[in-house]
Amino acid sequence: MRTKSFGLFVVFVLLSSVVIFGQAKIEITGLIKGDDGEALPGASVLIGGTNEGTITDIDGSYKIQAPEDATLIASFIGFEMKEVAVNGRTKIDITLTYDLQQLDEIVVVGYGEQKKETLVSSVSTVEGKELLKSPQPNLSNSFAGRLSGVIATTSSGEPGFDGSNILIRGLSSNGNNNPLIVVDGVASQLGGLERLDPNDIESVSVLKDASASIYGSRAANGVILVTTKKGESGKPEFTFSYNQGFVEPTRIPEMANSAEYGQILNEIAYYNNPSGGFNQTYSADEIALFQNGTDPVNYPNTDWLDELIAPLTFQNQQSLSVKGGNTNMNYFIAAGRRNQESVYDNGITKFQQINLRTKFEATLFDDLKIGANINIREENAVYPTTSAQDIFRAAYRAKPNLTPYYDEVGYGPGAEGPNNPLLMVTDIPGTDEQPRVTFNTLLNFEYNLPFADFLTVKGFYSRDQVYRNRKRFDLPYEVYEAVPGTDPLEFVPRPNNIPNPQLFVAKDEEQLSTSHIALHFNKLFGRHYVTAFAAFEQSSYRSDYLHGSRRGFLSSAVDELDQGPEGIDDNDNPYGTNAGGSFEEARRN
Numbered sequence: 001m002r003t004k005s006f007g008l009f010v011v012f013v014l015l016s017s018v019v020i021f022g023q024a025k026i027e028i029t030g031l032i033k034g035d036d037g038e039a040l041p042g043a044s045v046l047i048g049g050t051n052e053g054t055i056t057d058i059d060g061s062y063k064i065q066a067p068e069d070a071t072l073i074a075s076f077i078g079f080e081m082k083e084v085a086v087n088g089r090t091k092i093d094i095t096l097t098y099d100l101q102q103l104d105e106i107v108v109v110g111y112g113e114q115k116k117e118t119l120v121s122s123v124s125t126v127e128g129k130e131l132l133k134s135p136q137p138n139l140s141n142s143f144a145g146r147l148s149g150v151i152a153t154t155s156s157g158e159p160g161f162d163g164s165n166i167l168i169r170g171l172s173s174n175g176n177n178n179p180l181i182v183v184d185g186v187a188s189q190l191g192g193l194e195r196l197d198p199n200d201i202e203s204v205s206v207l208k209d210a211s212a213s214i215y216g217s218r219a220a221n222g223v224i225l226v227t228t229k230k231g232e233s234g235k236p237e238f239t240f241s242y243n244q245g246f247v248e249p250t251r252i253p254e255m256a257n258s259a260e261y262g263q264i265l266n267e268i269a270y271y272n273n274p275s276g277g278f279n280q281t282y283s284a285d286e287i288a289l290f291q292n293g294t295d296p297v298n299y300p301n302t303d304w305l306d307e308l309i310a311p312l313t314f315q316n317q318q319s320l321s322v323k324g325g326n327t328n329m330n331y332f333i334a335a336g337r338r339n340q341e342s343v344y345d346n347g348i349t350k351f352q353q354i355n356l357r358t359k360f361e362a363t364l365f366d367d368l369k370i371g372a373n374i375n376i377r378e379e380n381a382v383y384p385t386t387s388a389q390d391i392f393r394a395a396y397r398a399k400p401n402l403t404p405y406y407d408e409v410g411y412g413p414g415a416e417g418p419n420n421p422l423l424m425v426t427d428i429p430g431t432d433e434q435p436r437v438t439f440n441t442l443l444n445f446e447y448n449l450p451f452a453d454f455l456t457v458k459g460f461y462s463r464d465q466v467y468r469n470r471k472r473f474d475l476p477y478e479v480y481e482a483v484p485g486t487d488p489l490e491f492v493p494r495p496n497n498i499p500n501p502q503l504f505v506a507k508d509e510e511q512l513s514t515s516h517i518a519l520h521f522n523k524l525f526g527r528h529y530v531t532a533f534a535a536f537e538q539s540s541y542r543s544d545y546l547h548g549s550r551r552g553f554l555s556s557a558v559d560e561l562d563q564g565p566e567g568i569d570d571n572d573n574p575y576g577t578n579a580g581g582s583f584e585e586a587r588r589n
């Protein structure tokens with residue numbers, strides 16, 4: 001449809017040119033100046049309905065050939081466009097008025113929603129479309145290399161824990177070095193930066209040194225300003241994107257195989273006892289059996305990292321949005337989904353997210369605008385009961401002459417008994433579920449005082465809530481150790497250190513309320529443009545947590561606290577182990 005529209009436009013321009021070509025033209029001269037009386041060199045002057053035009057010279061003067069009944073359109077950056085009817089005149093001077101809305105986008109502002117918060121201090125800005133060039137499930141991983149002065153390092157690739165550690169101009173203290181995150185004007189918005197949908201972002205600005213000082217002591221490590229997209233006047237515009245990613249480990253340590261491991265043990269034994277010979281631990285025939293693989297049960301050759309890590313796993317993101325509006329209202333509605341798998345082969349780790357964002361802006365009267373921004377995000381994460389760090393530790397420590405799995409029997413032992421990394425990534429030892437729901441609500445208004453057009457009252461109220469739940473259900477399990485020299489091969493079960501199922505549940509809730517109101521001053525004095533504001537802001541934060549646990553479940557069929565027996569915890573508490581607490585803080589600026 002865009003191609004057709006462009007074609008019609010070209011035909012219209014050609015037809016208009018033909019009509020103009022057939023009309024008598026007159027030479028028009030004049031001066032383009034601003035409302036402060038200064039000439040505007042480089043201003044554009046077009047003939048309405050055509051692509052013919054000219055620009056003013058260094059003195060702001062122009063000369064153009066146009067029909068007697070034409071309309072001239074004059075424009076210049078930072079000024080409102082103006083249309084003037086010729087009506088047979090040969091000299092037309094045009095005065096343009098400053099466009100304060102455009103000036104707001106480039107003027108020095110330390111607190112607001114502009115794309116550029118300052119021009120006199122250090123600031124880095126990147127548009128949202130640039131972040132989409134390297135789509136990442138975690139937004140913080142897209143910052144590296146795109147914002148000057150920003151260092152983003154990732155220490156983990158585990159889904160849900162794969163955020164970058166962000167530093168602005170390096171380390172600034174021995175303690176917390178995290179920058180302040182401001183989303184749509186709300187400082188420290190709950191839900192953070194990492195899980196925002198990059199398809200919903202208009203721009204990201206990083207404020208450094210003096211440019212961040214307006215946010216006070218919280219900005220000691222810099223400020224990251226995120227502005228989300230909003231609607232635009234026009235017909236509904238739909239956008240859909242689908243990204244399919246493939247995850248492949250880039251560097252995996254190459255471990256010794258069974259034959260090399262056996263030879264190393266022989267060398268160690270020889271250096272400790274030279275009189276015993278070169279094959280004190282393994283004979284030459286046993287080393288050969290490790291090498292040729294003819295007896296994988298008694299002489300295995302296991303590459304634990306190759307068994308643990310899948311050669312290729314998947315992650316994908318989908319996003320659907322619609323925006324549009326008219327002169328009185330605009331809207332932006334977006335929904336997204338993302339899915340991540342772990343690098344484990346046959347592991348249960350997964351992370352899924354669904355997010356919905358709506359943003360509406362409306363003009364109730366000529367001087368009053370209101371808006372609403374609502375974001376809902378649901379995250380569902382499932383992990384093994386063992387951390388990724390301990391799983392990889394078990395894989396690095398596992399000996400290559402151990403069998404990871406015996407057919408028709410079960411999993412073999414790891415380096416430390418039941419710690420078989422291939423077993424630890426499954427749901428046999430249990431599951432650790434960590435869902436989270438985030439609500440962000442923002443209501444704002446802007447009122448231009450009718451009795452003083454240079455004064456504007458702006459304000460917003462935001463309320464954020466985060467609900468975290470956790471349910472970890474640990475289960476007993478066994479690995480099977482082969483008895484050497486038995487034929488047929490016999491096995492001895494080795495249980496883990498959990499005799500009965502045990503359950504841990506936790507609930508954590510966070511709330512943040514922020515109120516902000518400001519009086520903005522914007523006025524032109526001759527050639528000088530002055531802006532200032534006075535603001536009041538107040539925020540209150542509260543967190544509540546509660547957790548409980550039970551051990552000694554008779555069955556793993558139901559993972560609920562009330563199914564666990566009472567009175568068997570370490571403190572002999574008849575109601576099991578429970579804890580809770582809360583934290584509050586408030587801030588007034």
